[in-house]
Amino acid sequence: MSKVFVLGATGQLGAAVVKGLLEKNVSVTAYVRNASKAEKMFAKSSNLNVVQGDYDDLDVFKAAVTGHERLFLMVQSFTDMRGVKYAFAKIAYEAGVKQIVDISCTQEMALSWRSNTVCEVHRESEEAIISIPNRGKFVALRPSGFFSNFFHGDVHTVRHANAIMGCVPSDEKRMWISPTDISLVAVNVLTEPIEQHKDCVYEMTSESLSGDDRAQILSKVLGKDIKYVLRSAVEEYKALTGHGMPHDIAYGLVDYFSLGHVNREKSQYE
Template sequence: MRVFVTGATGFLGSAVVRELIDAGHEVVGLARSDQAAASLKAAGAGVHRGSLDDLDSLRGGVTAADGVVHTAFTNISASTDFAASCRADVRAIEAMGEALEGSGRSFVVTSVTALLPPGRLGTEDTPVLEAQPRAASEERALSFAARGVRVSAVRLPPSVHGHGDRGFVPDLIGIAHARGVSAYVGDGSNRWPAVHRFDAAELFRLALEHAPAGARLHAADDEGVPFRDIAGVVGRHLGIPVTALSPEEADGHFAWLARFTSLDNPVSSELTRKRLGWHPVRPALIPDLEEGHYFAGHSGQA
């Protein structure tokens, strides 16, 4: 299968590219820079120049493909406008979905488990919180199932981890190192699901090959790691105290990341495993943290 991949040089997308090539697929990745193009060529993938904002380039990439995997999204950080990123994602999904309309081809989009109601175990069939900004991306994508597209949504947990992680966990470590304390909010019992990047990449491939139209899939190995356990590993490896914060103190300590540190988002992937035969085999989040590679370069680590 010739597969067009957005976000193909990112932390997750590069793992998806490798997974697809190893499975015998031909991959063409979206590249907005010479550096990205060179990285794709080095990985054995083809190059399609463009960006998420260039809708014509997206349509061109889709038209020449047998299937599409959409992993690109503007990273969440203090310097990004999350709502604007979500709107751009919807526009990109609409452009690609319309190009696929009536073709029966596979279209795998990236969603998030944080769309689910907090505080209880969410399943693939649990209704999402429509007020969440990224809910529009998932719902818009899945609407193409009724328009002749074999579309599916892979929901990612707050932590997609592994060597080279650029997400929330490295940011938590950086905050802890800078402030000299590893913190959690309240009693720290709120839970983050997690998955290793290579296990997540396998699920994207399985979805591309086998997922039925309209499927919602959960890329969760850990159903829910208590946040205080994450803080505990960080504190031990950095050699700093671990402490509880009140909700009022969280904003000052965690800054833009504060709204995620109290997230209680336990999720099940049981239906996904049964439907696609997905069996994560890489280290879970805490064992991956314990390996120590997340703390390289942080002076004062234990």
């Protein structure tokens, strides 16, 4: 079976992909910033090779990726996502990689061209990779909102206010997906015939839930009354940037969450 190189192997999604591949007895190389962290995360396996490197260590990556047929590409940097993904993809294809599986952005957020910073950097990244001459196959996975991303924030408001908060109307449903589900799809694509998936794009989601739905589920699980509290776009923006999120990313998310439903409704009549 093809050897798989995993970029971002100690992140929540990357780690799940590594574990899923190892369970299928696939030979995996995990590219990580912290090798000792990786050794603690993954059980010892003759099929696992850990390589320490960062986005700037292209020579390290070039030497390590040689001999692999597939690359799982997960880049968390919004600062230069296009540059990082393009550099790693180009080196990988030139080294003989036949398939890249990339985590991109769901089309649900791309209401119009350049409307959202989050989706725009992913779009630019996909276009840059597709334009590489004589490249191998390129599969884009486009998941909807990660459950885990919002639970990181919810845990604080649940603990201190028995509430989850957002700028979306309480009864408006949103598409959600677990990183576990994303990893299962990625593992399938990385282990099935390359020609089966070719240059496919997979829009991914698993649940459609409103703020009230989520609050009800949390109330049942935690055994206490959890409410969904609607806050203004300004309050949402301040909350996101207060936790260190850059302005452009926070603005893009708030713009989508607070106005996206209005824009989608308008588009139905245009």
